[in-house]
Amino acid sequence: MSDTVADDSLAPHEPRPARTRRRKAVPALIALVMVGAVVGLVWNLASGSLFFYNADEAVERRDELGDERFTLQGLPIGCSIVEGFQDDLPIVAFSIMHGGVSADIVHFGDPAELFEPDVPVVLDGAWVQSDPDVDGFDGLADDGWYFASDRMRVKHDNDYINDDGYEDRLAESAEQAVVAEACA
C-alpha cells in the first residue's frame, strides 16, 4: 500500500447526509422502553399484593368472585387427594387449606411434578357451584362448591435441609391441628 493510498484512506470522508429522524428516533425509543420499564415496575408492585387469593380469602369472597377466573393458593391435604380420569383427561381432586379454611379442588390435567401433600399449590381457575363429581373424593370443605383448576404451580418453601419428610413438615405446619381433625 503506497503512502498516497494510506493518505486517501485516512482522508476525511464527505459528510454523511443528515439523519435527523433516526437520531431523534433512537433516544426516543430508548426513553420509551425505560419509561415502560418504570411504569411496569410500579404496576407490578401495586398489583403484586393481588397475585393470588389464599383459600380463606377466596372462600370469603366467593359471591364477589362469581365465575371469574382467579388464582388460588393453599396447602393440599394428604388424606383428601384422589387421582383419576374424566373423558380420558387426567384429573386430581383434593382439598386445600389456608387460615383454617378449606376448599375443594378439581384440577383438570396432570398435576405438577412436585405436587404432594403439605407443599402449597397455586392454581388458576374459577369457582363452580356444584359438588365435585369425582369417584372416591370426599372433600373436606364439602360446601357445595369446588374450584375447577386448569393450571397448577407448586409453591415450595426455602428449606433445603434434608430429612424433613412429610410427617415432619406437617407437624411444623400452622394447619396441623385442623388437618389432623379433618382427616381423622
Add this chain to the structure above:
Amino acid sequence: MTNPPIDLPAHTGSRTTRLLGAAVLVGVVTMVLLGFFVAPEDDLMADSVRMIFVHVPSAILTYVALSVTAVGSVMWLWKRSVWWDIVAHSSAEIGVIFCGLTLITGSIWGRPTWNTYWEWGDVRLVTTLILFVLMVGYLAVRSMDGDESAVATRASVVGIIAAVNIPIINRSVEWWAERTLHQQSSITDGKLEDWTLFTMFLGIVVWGVFYTWAMTHRFRIAWLERELRDGDLDEAIAARRAEAATSGGAS
C-alpha cells in the same frame, strides 16, 4: 512530521489478573465437582436443587455490580470523575450478564419445581426482569452518539434509577411473603446446611473473583479507549501513517 506514538500496552493483563483468572478456573472446576458429586440432592426437589449454586451467586453479583454502577453514577454527577464514570459503565456491562444469568437459571429451575418457566404475577420475577431491561437501557444510552459528558450524565441517571430496584427485588419475597411464588431467602433464614451451604458460598466467592477479574480488564480497556479518544488520536494516526510508510504499504 510525526509525533511519537502513545505507549499502548499489548494487553490488559497483569500478574494479579492472571492469578484472579486462574483462581476463577480452579473455583469453577471445584464448584462443578462439589455441586454435582458432593452436595446432596434435596428431599423435595431432587437434583434440580443444584441450580442454587449458580442462580443465587448470579443474583448476588447482579446486586453488587449494579450497586457499583450506582455509586459510580453518583460520583460522576457529583464530582465529574471520569474514573468513576468508567467504573460505572464497566460494572453495568458485567452486571447485565449476571442479571441475564439469574433470569435464565431461575427460569430453568422453575420448570421442574414450580411447574412453570415464568410467572408474570410474581413480584420477584417481574422486578428482576425490569432491572434487566433498565440495565440494557443503561448500555443503550451509553452507546448513543453525542457529547461524551452528556451521555455519561444521562446514563448515570438511568443507573441510579435502576439501582432503586435492588432493595425492592431483594425484599419483595419478605414484603409479599404470602403473595409470591418465589421462596424466601434461604441464607438469612438459615435453611441451608453442610455441603449445600458451602458450595453455594463458594459459588458467591468464585463469581465475586470473576467479577473482579472482568472489571479490571474492562476498566483498563475502557480507560485506554478514552485515552485514545481524548487527545491521542492524532498521534495514533501519525504512528499508523509512519508504520505504513516504512513497511512499504504492506499493512
